[in-house]
Amino acid sequence: xxxxxxxxxxxxxxxxxxALGAPEGAVSLALGEPGWPVPxxxxxxxxxxxxxxxxxxxxxxxxxxxxxxxxxxxxxVGAPEVMVTAGSQAALYAVFQAHVxxxxxxxxxxxxxxAYPTLATLAGAHATAYRLGAGGALDPEAVTALLxxxxxxxxxxxxxxxxxxxxxxxxxxxxxVAQACERRGVVLVSDEVYRELHRGTPQPSLRAVTxxxxxxxxxxxxxxxxxxxxxxxxxxxxxxxxxxxVHNAMTTAPARPSQVAAAALLxxxxxxxxxxxxxxxxxxxxxxxxxxxxxxxxxxxxLWAPLPGWAGEDDTAFVCRVRDEAGVVLVPGSAFGDAGRxxxxxxxxxxxxxxxxxxxxxxxxWEGPC
Ligand SMILES: Cc1ncc(COP(=O)(O)O)c(C=O)c1O
Numbered sequence: 001x002x003x004x005x006x007x008x009x010x011x012x013x014x015x016x017x018x019a020l021g022a023p024e025g026a027v028s029l030a031l032g033e034p035g036w037p038v039p040x041x042x043x044x045x046x047x048x049x050x051x052x053x054x055x056x057x058x059x060x061x062x063x064x065x066x067x068x069x070x071x072x073x074x075x076x077v078g079a080p081e082v083m084v085t086a087g088s089q090a091a092l093y094a095v096f097q098a099h100v101x102x103x104x105x106x107x108x109x110x111x112x113x114x115a116y117p118t119l120a121t122l123a124g125a126h127a128t129a130y131r132l133g134a135g136g137a138l139d140p141e142a143v144t145a146l147l148x149x150x151x152x153x154x155x156x157x158x159x160x161x162x163x164x165x166x167x168x169x170x171x172x173x174x175x176x177v178a179q180a181c182e183r184r185g186v187v188l189v190s191d192e193v194y195r196e197l198h199r200g201t202p203q204p205s206l207r208a209v210t211x212x213x214x215x216x217x218x219x220x221x222x223x224x225x226x227x228x229x230x231x232x233x234x235x236x237x238x239x240x241x242x243x244x245x246v247h248n249a250m251t252t253a254p255a256r257p258s259q260v261a262a263a264a265l266l267x268x269x270x271x272x273x274x275x276x277x278x279x280x281x282x283x284x285x286x287x288x289x290x291x292x293x294x295x296x297x298x299x300x301x302x303l304w305a306p307l308p309g310w311a312g313e314d315d316t317a318f319v320c321r322v323r324d325e326a327g328v329v330l331v332p333g334s335a336f337g338d339a340g341r342x343x344x345x346x347x348x349x350x351x352x353x354x355x356x357x358x359x360x361x362x363x364x365x366w367e368g369p370c
Contacts, residue, residue, distance in 0.1 A: 006122055013114055014335035018319060026327040027358035028350070032163060032302065034224040035350035036279040039272045042225055045264035049257050059253040061244065063232075067259045070266035071232045075207060075215070080237040085247055086254045088193050088218040088231035089115060094250065095214060095233060096123045096155065098242035099187045104154035107146055110337035111136075111304075113163045113191070117337075125154065129337055135296040136167020136304065140176035147180050156181055159191040160203055164336050164345040165304045166194075166297020171204040178210040187239065188213035193231075194300035196222035196273050197280050203299055207234065214239055221300075221349075222276050223265045230254050230262035283348040286355055291366035292346075303346040304333070308366045313342040325370065326361045 011017075019030050062068060063084025071082045085091040092115060100106055102124030108116040110129030117127035130146055133139035138160055147153055158177065160169035174190070181188040190206035192215055206213050218231030233240060253259075265272055280301050287295060292305045311318045315332035323329050333343030346362075348355060364370050 006124055009121065010118060015114065015331050018323065018331060019329050021320075022323055022329045023327055026323060026329055027354050027361065028329040029346045029348075029355065029358045029362075030329040030331050031350070032221075032347050033226045033349055034221060034276065034279070034301075035352075035354070036224055036276070038225050038227075039223070039265060039268065039275070041264045041268040041272070042223075042228070042261040045261045046257055049260045056256060059256045059259060061248045061253055063253060064256065064259040064263065067230070067263040067266070070263045071234065074266060074269065075234045077234055081234055081240065083233045083240045083244055083247065084254060084259065085231050085233065086251045087220060087226075087229045088191065088216045088233075090229075090247060090251060090254075091216050091218075091231050091233040091243070092116075092119055092157075092189070092191070093122070094243040094246040095187070095189055095216075095239075096120065096125075097246040099239065100125045100154045103152070105150055105152045107143060107153055107156040108337075109138075109157070109159055109162060111162075111164055111333060111340035111343070112157075112337055113159055114335060116157050128153075129339070131339060132162065132165060132167055135298075136162050136165025137298070138167065138169035138173045138177070140173045140180075143177050144180045147184055147186065151184075153184070153186050155187045155189060157189045157191060158206065159194075161194045161198065161297060161299030163194065163300060164302050164331070164333070164340065164343075166295065166300045166302055168198075168201075168203050168298030171209050174204060174206050175209040178206065178213055182210070182212050189216060190214070191216045193218050193221050197277060197301060198299040199281065199284065199297065201298065212236065219262045219265050223262075223269075223272055224276055224279075225261065225265060228255075228258040228262055230258050280348070283352060283355060286348070286352065286359060290359060291363055301347060301349040303348060305344055305346065307342050307344065308368075310368055315340070315342055315344055319344060321369075322362065322365055326365060328358045328361045330362075
C-alpha cells in the first residue's frame, strides 16, 4: 500500500489523541464545542422537515435557496457571493485546494487553529507562522513583514477571536493586512467562526473593511449546532467559483435537513446569538477567583493560560500529568504551534457542572504539583 506523500505526514489531531488516553471519570475541557442545548428553532425545523418530507434528495450544489438567502441577507451580499459548505472546515479545505498552488506558502497564526498548517500540506504547500500581538491580537506588521520577505505567499489566514488565544483584531489591523494582500494578489481568508461570541465588545468582520477577501463562518459555535456541519464562505464570486468545484467534488452539498435547520437558526440569529453569548459569559464567570490569570480573550470560549511557574515549559508533560492524576483533559499549547509552548488551552464551552468540577480539580495544580 502506498500512502500519498501529502498525507503520510499527517497525524491524528493532538486534541483527540490526548483525550483518547484519559482515565475513566476524567472531565474533558479539551473539545471546542458548545455544551448548551441546540436552539429550539433548529429542533423544530428538523422535526417539521422529517414530518413533511417523504424523500431526501440531494440538495443543489450551491446550497438550498433558503439557506443561501439567509447567509446573503446576514452579510448584505447576493447569492453569487455565498458558498454554503459542510462546516467552515470544508470551506477552508475547498478554498485552500482552489487557491493554494503546490510549492507556495500560506501564512498562518501561531498559536493558531491546528487545521491551517494541515490544509496547507494537503495542498502541497507549506505553512509559515506569523506571531500574534499581546493577548493573541492580530499584529498587522507581523503579517506584512512576511509578505514583504516572501514572494511565494498564495494565501493568508486570519482568525479572530482566535482559537486558542481568544485574541481579537481591530478594523485598522484588518485593513492593513487586507491592503497588503490586495497589493500582492494574495488571497485573504478571515475565519470568523467565533466572532459572534464576543465578550461585550463586538469584533469587526473583515467585510467591514474590504469586500476583496473571504469571510468564513458556521453554525458550529455561536449558533450552537456543530453536528449539523453547515458553514459558509462569503466573498467575491470569482474566488468562490473554483472553490465551489472543489466542494462539489468533496461532498456534493451539505445534508439537506442540516441546511433546513441552519436556515432556521440564521433567521433567528438575534435571539440565538444573544442566548449563546449569555451561555458563554456564564462560563467565563466560573473562572472568577481561580488561581489562573484573568482571561483577556476578546471572544470565544477558551481560557489560554501560561503553565503555573513550577511546571516549566513542557506543556505536554503538564497536560498528561493533570489528565492522569487529576482526571482533567486539557490541550497542550504546543499543539497550536511553537509559540503555544508553555501554555494550555482550557475549553469553557461544555456543560457548566462538568466545567465547575474540572476547574475544582485543576485549581490545586496552579499552586504546585499535587
Ligand atoms: C478557528 C476554527 N475554525 C474553523 C473550525 C471548524 O469548525 P466547523 O467546521 O465546525 O465550522 C474550528 C473548529 O474548532 C475552529 O476552531
